Amino acid sequence: MKIRELAAELSSSTYPGRGILLGRSQDGSSAAIAYFIMGRSENSRNRVFIPTADGIQTKAFDESKMTDPSLIIYAPVRQIGGKTIVTNGDQTDTIYDFMSKGHCYRKALLTRTFEPDTPNFTPRISGIVKPNGDFNLSILKSDDGCPDNTLRYFYEYENPKAGQGRYLHTYVGDGSPLPSFDGEPTPVTVPGTLEEFTDTIWQNLNPDNKVSLYTCFIDLQTGEHTWKIVNKNE
Numbered sequence: 001m002k003i004r005e006l007a008a009e010l011s012s013s014t015y016p017g018r019g020i021l022l023g024r025s026q027d028g029s030s031a032a033i034a035y036f037i038m039g040r041s042e043n044s045r046n047r048v049f050i051p052t053a054d055g056i057q058t059k060a061f062d063e064s065k066m067t068d069p070s071l072i073i074y075a076p077v078r079q080i081g082g083k084t085i086v087t088n089g090d091q092t093d094t095i096y097d098f099m100s101k102g103h104c105y106r107k108a109l110l111t112r113t114f115e116p117d118t119p120n121f122t123p124r125i126s127g128i129v130k131p132n133g134d135f136n137l138s139i140l141k142s143d144d145g146c147p148d149n150t151l152r153y154f155y156e157y158e159n160p161k162a163g164q165g166r167y168l169h170t171y172v173g174d175g176s177p178l179p180s181f182d183g184e185p186t187p188v189t190v191p192g193t194l195e196e197f198t199d200t201i202w203q204n205l206n207p208d209n210k211v212s213l214y215t216c217f218i219d220l221q222t223g224e225h226t227w228k229i230v231n232k233n234e
Contacts, residue, residue: 003164003187010204015040016169017178018088020127021201022135022157023165023190030217031133032165032190034201035076035086038209040174043067048231049212054079055092056214061233071115071122077214082131082223084216088170089115091124105136106154113150114142119177121145125168133220134158137168141180155185165190198228 010016021034037058039045046065049056055077060066074090085095085105091112098108105128115122123141136156143149157166166185171178191200198215205213216227 001184001187003189006167006188006191007200007204009167009186009188010201013171013173014206015171015174015178015209016205017122017171018125019167019169020086020088020125020137021165021167021188021190022086022127022129022137022160023188024133024160024162025194025197025217026163026190026192028162029221030219031084031129031135031160032197033077033084033086033127033129033216033218034197034213035088036201036205036213037076037088037211038205039211040209043072045211046233047072047211048233049076049214049229051227051229052078055084056229058212061231071117077216079225084129084218084225085126086129087124087126088122089124091126095126095128105138109138109140109152109154112140114140118147119145121147121180122178123170123180125170125181127168129218131220131223133160133218135160135166137166137185139168139181145177163190164188194226194228198230202230 018037023032048061057075075092078085095105095108121142126138128136138154167188168185194217213230
């Protein structure tokens with residue numbers, strides 16, 4: 001699969017939904033992480049990312065406008081045992097709980113399915129970044145819109161190339177119902193510094209639909225996390 005320029009890939013869709021990008025920094029010294037959320041409804045757009053002790057949490061920007069916290073409020077990023085979990089829902093906690101008991105993320109995700117938001121059946125996308133920079137990605141999605149059939153895909157990446165990553169998102173684009181992501185995670189470039197990486201993503205997400213972005217570089221020698229949060233609601 002041909003590698004895509006990150007800016008071009010992001011700007012090619014008005015509504016990729018929620019997205020995970022995992023890879024290696026351009027200088028090869030750090031693991032690179034990005035997670036973003038977008039929204040079409042007032043409830044989905046009424047959110048911000050806030051930092052927590054072991055990652056980030058979504059939070060209502062205006063509590064008085066929050067109509068339904070289910071599928072909206074969760075911890076997208078958590079860390080455990082030198083590994084970083086990144087997901088688009090409360091399966092973050094499922095993975096964390098299984099890993100805390102010595103199990104793998106795959107076993108955790110076998111207990112979960114896509115989101116119960118008929119008729120979209122939004123896929124659950126998840127990633128794990130290991131201390132050495134290797135990473136895994138997964139997507140759990142409905143089989144062609146069937147509410148009773150789950151397709152589970154797992155991808156494992158060893159020794160990622162410097163300046164490259166894999167991008168997985170929930171939707172192919174806008175629509176009704178929203179069409180689920182199809183195919184393998186897309187190979188994309190990981191530009192420059194953390195600041196350049198962050199700016200490239202934020203500036204190329206659709207301005208009407210983007211809500212929040214988290215980015216992080218993890219130093220592969222020291223394990224130090226350097227991160228940024230960008231919220232449209234400030």
